[in-house]
Amino acid sequence: MLISHSPQTPKLLRIRNNETGEEVEIDLKLARIKKLTRGFMNSIKLTPSVVKHLMLSQTVESYKPRILNYFLCALKRYYGVNAFLWTNEIQEKRLEKYGDAVLHWHILVAFEYGTEFTGDDILRMQRYWKYGRLDVTHVRRVGTGYTL
Secondary structure: OEEEEOOOOOOEEEEEOOOOOOEEEEEHHHHHHHHHHHHHHHHHHHOOEEEEEEEEEOOOOOOOHHHHHHHHHHHHHHHOOOEEEEEEEEOHHHHHHHOOOOEEEEEEEEEEOOOOOOHHHHHHHHHHOOOOOEEEEEOOOOOOHHHO
16 A cells, blocks of 8 residues: 655645555545534534534634634633534635625534523624624534535
């Protein structure tokens, strides 16, 4: 068995069976994402949770790695978050319309079962996210397809 990394695309792993000559390429980034996604799904199956979809957008691009960390730590501290899974993307419509490339995040958050949300909770979470808009929606059926 021969294992090699492609120099053109270092995120790909090539495995070749010497006996059959069969080759398989594994996208290491995608494999990691799938593993994290499965971990999140298993976590909410094992621990009863209320899952919410949070979308965080910024008014201006001000990305620093710690801004999302601060927000998630505040949620954990106040609400007892069991697990979360996030992805980010550029706001495409804004980029097309204004030429302004700004990130926004989609976060699936598993709160402790029985957590009730009122308008005050939404305002509290908005105070944790100081960089723009926060949208919160309840998730009835958890799916993680858009994270891939």
